[in-house]
Amino acid sequence: MNHSSTTSTLDIRTIPPQERHPAIFSTFGQLGAGQTLELINDHDPQPLHHQLQAEMPGKFGWAYLEQGPDTWRVAITRLKPAHSDGQCCGSCGGS
Numbered sequence: 001m002n003h004s005s006t007t008s009t010l011d012i013r014t015i016p017p018q019e020r021h022p023a024i025f026s027t028f029g030q031l032g033a034g035q036t037l038e039l040i041n042d043h044d045p046q047p048l049h050h051q052l053q054a055e056m057p058g059k060f061g062w063a064y065l066e067q068g069p070d071t072w073r074v075a076i077t078r079l080k081p082a083h084s085d086g087q088c089c090g091s092c093g094g095s
Contacts, residue, residue: 007075011040024048028060033080038065041072052076 010027012020028037061077
């Protein structure tokens with residue numbers, strides 16, 4: 001599969017469970033507005049979805065690309081901030 005420069009892929013199946021969410025948040029934090037993180041996992045990452053909703057409401061898009069039973073792929077996109085003047089203040093896209 002050929003990924004564009006706006007998509008990063010993170011296969012967390014090989015990452016120890018306690019390190020998965022920090023790795024995901026770190027990778028997502030490096031994305032620019034409109035860029036996507038494709039997450040590959042061995043189970044439905046619903047707990048991550050809930051955590052993202054709690055910590056970054058309205059700042060990401062979530063779309064399943066594959067839904068099991070053995071492989072789950074999710075596209076998590078950093079949304080562009082909505083500013084009336086079209087300028088980013090710089091405080092909404094930090095890690």
